[in-house]
Amino acid sequence: MAVTPESAVALAALDDPRVEAFGMLVETHNELVTALTKRLGSTDAPIPWLGVLIRLARTPGHRLRMTELAREMTMSTSGLTRLIDRVEAAGHVERERCPEDRRGLWAALTPAGLDVVLAAAPGHLADLDELLASALDPDDLVTLTDLLRRVRDHVRGVPSAAG
Amino acid sequence: MAVTPESAVALAALDDPRVEAFGMLVETHNELVTALTKRLGSTDAPIPWLGVLIRLARTPGHRLRMTELAREMTMSTSGLTRLIDRVEAAGHVERERCPEDRRGLWAALTPAGLDVVLAAAPGHLADLDELLASALDPDDLVTLTDLLRRVRDHVRGVPSAAG
DNA sequence: GATGGATCGTTGCGCGCGCAACATCCACTC
């Protein structure tokens, strides 16, 4: 396990701003998600459920197409199918057939689902406050969001295979 | 499903810098991880394997205690046990008993494992370049890393239960 | 030396997700 000069150079390349940035993104994500999960009261919805409910609540009409919702959730459509299965079984959401496209479905917030978001929102915001916002100045929080959005949009625009 | 004035106010609270920042963090993370995964050549190691190998390669002595490695990977020790099982089965890593603490184990990079990191590094850096770094100015990349690190450290310092 | 609590790593178990394949349906062409 001797470190040759060549491998030392190559190893130094691993201390790289890009590697560091990616590592920090993963670590921050994991740390935040698990911390938020541990803070969930037994009445609250799990984080992915909240993701669905919040997105629906923010949408005019409180409904989104399955595929569109999957895109917004950055997950596969099959993953979303199962997720909506569970949230629907809990009564927070309903699947509605789409008149103008008979393949399609709307995921629609039920009144009970709306109650759940509204009830969970204050606690969720307080958790985000304590875990996220309080670590940064308001300006920095906006900067962080902006930088992340730029990366996200850029990744979405890059073809998935090498080309 | 009428929108009452009260719920309209509460719904407006969901368009919140904190919610937005958290959503962006999750979306960017997912987008980046899946994009990186799709770029993996058949010879490359999966992203979590690379995480292990890179961390070991950067460590003097090329070895880390299991618990410490789990902390750095932001995952549970049980998750790491299975992960190391797989990486060890591939021959990239070895478990070594710890002389000064007979409960403990070192995860140690094998020469073959070192070769794997060194071989994968250029492609990985190129991928990170294309997906991450090229979306931002170098300064912004550093800023992003710094902001993320602040959030990560802050989350780690907050007690897990409400108090 | 004995004892109680804390730490280390592993295991059984269940869950949530992505991939590939599929049936269904749309849009466009001939």
Added chain:
DNA sequence: GAGTGGATGTTGCGCGCGCAACGATCCATC
């Protein structure tokens, strides 16, 4: 109208992870 390529959502399947429980070990205290 028949045919073709693409889109939509669901399913079978396997995998990777976290939680809780466990044995082994360390350490502090008596």
